[in-house]
Amino acid sequence: MHFYLPTRIYSERDSVKKHGNEWASLGRKALIVTGKSSAENGALADVTEALEHQGTKYFVFDETQQNPSVEHVLKIREKGIEQQADFVIGVGGGSPMDAAKAVALMLAHADRGAEYLYEKNIAGEKDYDAALPVVEVPTTCGTGSEVTPYAILTRHDACIKASLPHKIYPAYALVDGKYLMGTKREIIVNTAVDTLGHFMESYINTNATDFSRMLCEYGLGVWRSAKNILIGAGITVQDCDTMMFASTLAGMAIAHTGTALPHGLSYYLTYEKGVPHGKAVGYFLPGYLAASGPMIRKKVLSLAGFPDIQYFTAFIHRLLEPDDVSEELVAKAVRGLMSNESKLRNVPFAVTEPLLYQICRSGFGAVIS
């Protein structure tokens, strides 16, 4: 059993500005990878203020795609080379944070092309791959990317979203719930469901250890304490702090276990239909729990504050608008999962095609057409 997490985490109000003297001097010039909305929640302003205070130059790339593709990462790398950036800062949700890691990897291997991103066995027995230092500032409460070594990109060559085989741990995670205030409820709901998925898939996972279970058991309690905001209660800044903290804890858990079937299935929905990540994961959570053993299912549901699987399924269906999903897409996801050895390895029960169909059907109910 081991626990390895080389990321320095600051989770508190104004963490970006308070610790600028550390992270803002990781290099001479930063490439900031972000999207347009980060300019609105104050995160980008805090980052640039801290860099200026430290006398560190920066270049802002604020056109990061949702679900960034391999080609998009290479385009951002060109900016980094042009600007002679020597560290990378991701500001936003999963898309800019994952893109920042991939760009940092490719800047450290500037002589390599797209094929390097999915080249396997680079890390070997090491716990990380060579990349420029990365700082992550999350502004949504779902991905946990600020503390994981994972970067998930869209692969148009394989028609899917897929995690890089490289491990790129951020040097710093600067977590502050204030960036969530004012975020659309729909985004908070989807990303909080992603966090729930991380906890559930990490807990029901062949790689789970006492370390990762400890994070899930405590973290699910944190998540549960704020879950009423998802069904319509007013959202306070304390709720935002709580959900953001839960997201980081869930990221720490999956950094050690990886995710399982719901994430594996979700990538097909996101690639083919543009369903937001957390929402796509959420569809498959009731089915994943139903397929797991009764003892562990009961434990996870109770930690998350649900009396039984029926209640949990109704909660998820209430939160997530149904999407019309074709039989063809379900079949593609099932076939893809059955050949995804790395995801199947994480599942602590036998996975068959009929079981995957059952998990998909329980997610969409009558909306499969």
Ligand SMILES: [Fe+2]
């Ligand atoms: Fe996720």
